[in-house]
Amino acid sequence: MASLDDSVGVLTGVGPKKLTALNQLGINTIEDLLTFYPYRYDDLKAKKLSEITDQEKVTLKGTVSSEPVLVRFGQKRNLLNVRLLVDDGNITVSFFNQPFLQKQFEIGKEVAVYGKWDDKRKSLSGMKLLTKQTDDGLAAIYRSSKDIHQTAIRQLITQAFEQYADEVGSLLPTELIQKYRLVNRKMMLHDIHFPKDEKNFHEAKRTAIFEEFFLFQLKLQYVKKTDTKNYGIKINYQNNELKKFIQTLPFELTAAQKKVVNEICADMKQAIHMNRLLQGDVGSGKTIVAAIVMYAAITAGYQAVLMAPTEILAEQHANNMATLFADFPVNVALLTGSMKVKARRELLAHLESGEVNLIVGTHAIIQPDVSFKRVGLVITDEQHRFGVNQRRILREKGAEPDVLAMTATPIPRTLAITAYGEMDVSTINELPAGRQPITTSWLKSSQVGKGIDLIKEQLAQGSQAYIITPLIDESETLDLKNALALYENMKEIFEPKYKVGLLHGKMKNDEKDQMMADFKANKYQALVSTTVIEVGVDVPNATVMMIYNAERFGLAQLHQLRGRVGRGKKASYCVLIADPKNEFGIQRMQIMTETTDGFVISQKDLELRGAGDVLGRKQSGIPEFKIGDPIGDINALQVAQQEAHEIVFRDDFENNPEFKPLNDYLKEHQNTDLKFD
Ligand code: ADP
Ligand code: MG
DSSP: OOOTTSBGGGSTTOOHHHHHHHHHTTOOBHHHHHTOOOSEEEEOSBOOGGGOOTTOEEEEEEEEOSOOEEEEETTTEEEEEEEEEETTEEEEEEEESOGGGGGGOOTTOEEEEEEEEETTTTEEEEEEEEOSGGGSSEEEEOOOBTTBOHHHHHHHHHHHHHHHGGGOOOOSOHHHHHHTTOOOHHHHHHHHHSOSSHHHHHHHHHHHHHHHHHHHHHHHHHHHHHHHHHSOOOOOOOHHHHHHHHHTSSSOOOHHHHHHHHHHHHHHHTTSOOEEEEEEOTTSOHHHHHHHHHHHHHHTTOEEEEEOSSHHHHHHHHHHHHHHTTTTTOOEEEEOTTOOHHHHHHHHHHHHHTOOOEEEESGGGGSTTOOOSOEEEEEEOSSOOOOHHHHHHHHHTTOOOEEEEEESSOOOHHHHHTTTTTSEEEEEOSOOTTOOOEEEEEEOGGGHHHHHHHHHHHHHTTOEEEEEOOOOSSOHHHHHHHHHHHHHHHHHHHTTTSOEEEEOTTSOHHHHHHHHHHHHTTSOSEEEEOGGGGSSOOOTTEEEEEETTGGGSOHHHHHHHHTTSSOSSSOEEEEEEOOOSSHHHHHHHHHHHHOOOHHHHHHHHHHHHHHSOHHHHHHTTOOOOSSOOTTTTHHHHHHHHHHHHHHHTSTTTTTOGGGHHHHHHHHHTTTTSOOOO
C-alpha cells in the first residue's frame, strides 16, 4: 500500500545515483520530498518597464519587433538578440547559448521572458522564455546539488503529488486550523510548491510554518509531560528553617529573588519532576537562590547537588556554600575529577551514607561509581543542560531529583522557546539595589591613549583596573605571547607608581588563585588578563576595564567580562578598543555602549547574527527549521508552543481520535531529534 513513508526510490527516474543525491539533501521518504520546501521563489509575473530597477530579475511581456539575430563567438559560444516592444518602449533581449530559441521569436508574436534587467543598456539578459500558462506566477526554487538539479527535484515533487496526494492526511487538529485560518495539509503541501497566486501562497506558507513549529513543540511538550508526570518526588521542606537561614544573610533579597525562590519551592513541594531554568544577568544573585533552595531540599532530608562547568568555579561555589552554611546542619563537600583516589573513595562513602548532604562538583558527580543516599535536587550552573540521558543515569541510581539549570547568559525569547522549550523558566530581572552603573565607551585603537588616561585617573583615586588582552586566534600560544607583550607594555606605562599583575590560562591553578588573591588585596593595581578572568571574579575595588580587540569577542562574552567591574560603591567604566571592519561590527560596539542589560544584548546579538552569520546561529543552540524562522517568526513560534502545550497536557490527548495523527507522529519521531545532552 502506498504510504508517505515509502522511499523516494519508488519514483520513476530515481536510480541508485539519484537516490544517494536525494538522501544527501535529507530526502529519504515521500514525506521528506513533499516537505522539501523551496528556499525562495522567482516572481514570474510580468512587470511594467516603469516599475523595474537595475539588475532586478523580472519577467517582461511584449511583442517581437525585429528579426532575431544570432551572433557566434568561436566554436561554442553564441548570443541571440531580439527586439521587443514592451509598454511602448523597445528593449533588447539576449539569450546566451540558446540558439534553438531563434524560431520562437516571430515578428508580431507576443512573448514573455524572465531575465535580469540592465537599466543603462535597456536590455534584458534572458534566462527563461516562458511558454506555459503556469509559468505566470511564483516559481519555486529548491536547494539542489551537482548530482541532482532543480528541474529534477521539481519533477519528482510533481510526480510524488500525482501518486501520493491521496495519502496526505490531516495532522493539525481542526480546531487549530480554524482558529488560525490555516489551510488543510494537502492544500498546504501543494500550494507551497505550486502557488497559484500570492494570497494562496501566503496561506500555504503560514500553515507550513505553523505546522513545523507546532510539531517541534509537540515533541518538547510531550517530553515535558511524561517527564513531569511519571516521576518526581515531594520535597516537604521546613519553612521555618528556610526563613531562619534567609535571615542570616547580610542583605535583603530582591523582589525578583523572592519571586524565583517561591516558584522553585512550589515546584519542589509537588510530586512532579521539576525541570526549570533559572536565568538572571551577571551579578543578579543566582548563587544565593541556589543556596536557599538547596537548603530547602536538605531540611526535607534530601541531599542537594550543585554542578559547575569548571573546577575553578566548583571550588568557588564549595567555599561559598561552606561559608554560608557554617552555622547550619549542612555538610558541604567538593567532588572533582582531579581528586586523589583515597580522598575520593572516602567522599563517595560519605555521599552514600548521607553524611554529606550538599555536594558541589563538576561532571565527576554523575560518574557511574557515585551513588547517593537520597538526592532530591540537582542544580547545574552556567548553561549546563541536564539532559534526558543524565536524568536517566540518576534514575538508575534510584534517584528522581528535581532539576534546576542556572544560566548567566540571558536567553532571548527565541532560544527560551526552542532550545529550552521543554523547561519552565524563572527569571531574575533586577539587580540588587545600589549597584553602580558602568559607563562604556568605544575607542579606535589609534585613540588608546584616552583609555590609558582614564585608567590613570581611576588608579589615582585608589581604584583598580583590568586590562583584557586581545584574542589573536584559537591558538593559546599566540594569545599568551600577546598577553606577555601587553603586560610588558603596561608595566612601562604604569610602573613603578602602580604595580601591574598578569593572569593567563597557562598558569597553574594555585598560581592563578594567588594572583587573584593578591589583586583582591590591592597588591597589584592593574591586572593584565586573558579571558580566564571571565568566570566568577569579584573585586569590588576594580572600577575600570579596558578590552583590547573588543570586536573579536562575542557580545555575551563582552557582557560577562564587563560584569567584573561595577561591583562596588564607586562608578565604573568599561573601555572597548576596537576597529570593526564592517557595519555589523560597528553595530555590535554600539549595542555595548548603549546598554548594560544582558537581555537586550543577547536579543540584539541574536537578531544581528540571525541576519548575518549562519554559523553563529548554529552554535547558539537554535535548532534548524525547514521553513520557519525562529527569530523572524517568533510570534508564530510562541503561539505554537502555547497550543502544543495545551493540547499535549489535555487529559484526552492520548484517546481523542482528533489527536490520533499527533500521537502517531510522536510515536514515529520518538527520540529522533531530541538531543538534550
Ligand atoms: P550571579 O547571579 O552572577 O551568580 P552572584 O550570585 O555571584 O551573581 O551575586 C553577585 C553578588 O551580589 C554577590 O556578591 C552576592 O553576595 C551579592 N548579592 C546577591 N543577592 C544580593 C542582594 N539581594 N542584595 C545585595 N547583594 C546581593
Ligand atoms: Mg553565578
